[in-house]
Amino acid sequence: MASSGYPFPEEPAGDLEARKRAKDGEIVKATWKGRLWDTFDLPPLERKLLFKVDAVMLTFASLGYFLKNLDQQNINSAFLSGMKEDLGMHGNELVTAVTIWTVGYVIGQIPSNMLLTRFEARLVIPALELGWGIATLGSYAVKNYQALYALRFLVGLFESGFYPGIHYLLGSWYTPRELGKRAMIFWLAGSLGNMFSGFLQAAAYRNLNGVHGLAGWRWLFIIDAIITLPIALAGFVFFPSAPLQDKKAWWLSEDQHELSKTRLQNIGRAGRTPWTKARIKTLLRSWHTYVLPMLYVIWNNGGGQSAMGYWLKSFNDPVNPPVPGKTYSVEDINQLPLPTKGIFIISAIAYAWLSDGPFHGRRWPFIYLNGAIAVVIGIIFVKLDLYANIKKTMILYWFQDFGSGAGPLILTWINEICSDDTEKRALLVAAGNDFAYVLQSIVPNFVWKTTDFPEARIGWTYSTAMNALLIVWTTLILLLLKRDEKKAFKSASVASIDAGIEDPDEKGIYTPQTSEQSALSPLQKV
Structure with a gap:
């Protein structure tokens, strides 16, 4: 059997002493079960700890994100199921409601994540879910679209902190051999919420109208709230706070709580520290602050839009059919694009398992792969005659999102690079998602115009350019990390010589470092 050290020697370490502890960690034999799910190869106490954390935190996070996306999407389903007529939304009111939701979502993300560094997550995260659940419930009783506007703002405001907050908290519990998989599972749960909203509305309208x-559209909001509110209340009882900075969860033993802290300290994670003028200056001068969030912004805005439905519907054009005699039914238009989502999910899961496992926590190879595949697909769509070979075009649409699941790994990488500064981790994870959403809410209106579909050549050109930039930006981060690595080890060598010691690693010297110097292991994995 092959064996691997735990923690991985390449994992992020906050200082030289932490790296030494990591190298001296317990040796764990890798088994086929452990390659499927990492906890199988761990010692009994650690395996039990992660089983509990997964069962409570990961389950709550995934359910919460599923419900967040369900509650976020329900307005579109309701609009198509009678809300338009009942509230007199015959103009641009739906777009206005979505925009107002976006305003709340954008302004709440960073403040919410910073709250997590000062208050216990077991209070903050469930409170957010409780807030959007109550606002969703209130939506069933609105008498006009002005009241709907107010409630959509509150839904956006309370939902804003959930996604970046959970990513920050995942980084506060898991090591790099575990973090990528959990981040991916959490993210993919949201896709199910998007898909399920339409089915739920159809069932509500058919059975409860x-x-x-x-x-029926009013019942949709009620059902969403009935599902959301009990889970939010359960969160106040079960959801854990960050082990390095808050109280022990009641469902952990004292030994398990101490182990959860030791695991994180061994890889350089840090708990909360006071804000000072010096810290703020350091944050503002750090390249992390300006470069890392942009990586997620670029990735988030580089994906192609779902154009297959427009392409299938174009065959039914009664005036200028692209292929005379060839048509698709409404059922075909709804069902034929489904393999696209399935292929995307499979590739995203593969990214996470490979990144945590055989690639020992390396994130950047999959960001490169994401960008490279998307560039190729974008170029093909820019040049492609969509109707020359219908079967090949359909297969290309199915694979258009193949390999585009690097987003959770990007936020994971930010968590790891900023490992020794919990406030910076919280800030930059939220900033990446926040700025990505701002750009995403504006740019598609100009490059992915509905009137351009199904060809959408401007959109595919934009996608190609963004993914090329993703590759360049990833390279920039690797070069900056390499520069900081050289600085850190040069400083350590100088300090060792001054102290009359040849090898700081062998002597177990602790050398204080900035976060740029401490989270160097992402580069050591090159």
Whole structure:
């Protein structure tokens, strides 16, 4: 059997002493079960610890993100199921409601994540879910679209902190051999929420329309709230706070709590520290602050839009059919694009398992792969005659999102690079998602115009350019990390010589470092 050290020698370490502890960690034999799920290869106490954390934190996070996306999307389903007529939304009111939700979502993300560095997560995260659940419930009773606007702002505001907050908290519990998989599972749960909203509305309209005098679209908001609110309340009881800075979760033993802290200290994670003028200056002068969030912004805005439905529908054009005699039914238009999502999910899962496992926590190879595949696909779509070979075009659409699942690994990488500064981790994870959403809410209106589909050549050109930039930006980060690595070891060598010691690693010297110097292991994995 092959064996690997735990923690991995390449994992982020906050200082030289932490690297030494990591190298001296317990040796764990790698088994086929451990390659499927990492906890199988761990010692009993650690395996039990992670089983509990996964069962409580990861389950709550995934359910919460599923519900967040469900509650976020329900307005579109409701609009198509009678809300438009009942509230007199015959103009641009739906777009306005979505925009108002976006305003709340954008302004709440960074403040919410910073709250997590000062207050216990077991209070903050469930409170967010409780807030958007109550606002969703209130939406069933609105009498006009102005009231809907107010509630959509509150839904956006409370939902804003959930996604970046959970990513920050995953980085506060898991090591690099575990973090990528959990981040990916959490992210993919949101995709299920997007898909499920339409099914839920169809069921609500079919079975509840008119019950107790309420329209089917009103029941959609009620059902969403009925699912959301109990889970939010359960979060106050079960959801854990960050082990390095808050109280022990009641469902952990004292030994398990101490182990959770030791695991994180061995890889250089840090708990909360006071804000000072010096810290703020350091943060503002750090390249991390300006470069790392942009990596997620670029990735988030580089994906192609779902154009296959437009392409299938174009065959039914009664005036200028692209292929006379060839048509697709409404059922075909709804079902034929489904393999795209399935292929995307499979590739995203493969990214996470490979990154945590055989690649020992390396994130950057999959960001490169994401960019390279997307560039190739974008170039093909820019040049492609969509109707020359229908079968090949359909297969290309199915694979258009193949390999584009690097987003959670990017936020994981930010978590690891900023490992020794919890406030910086919280800030930059939130900033990446926040700025990505701002750009995403503006740019598609100009490059992915509905009137340009199904060809959308401007959109595919934009996608190609963004993914080329993703490759360049990843390279920039690797070069900056390499520069900081050289600086750190040069400083350590000078300090060792001054102290009359030849090898700081062998003597177990602790050398204080900045976060740029401490999270060097992402480069050591090159």
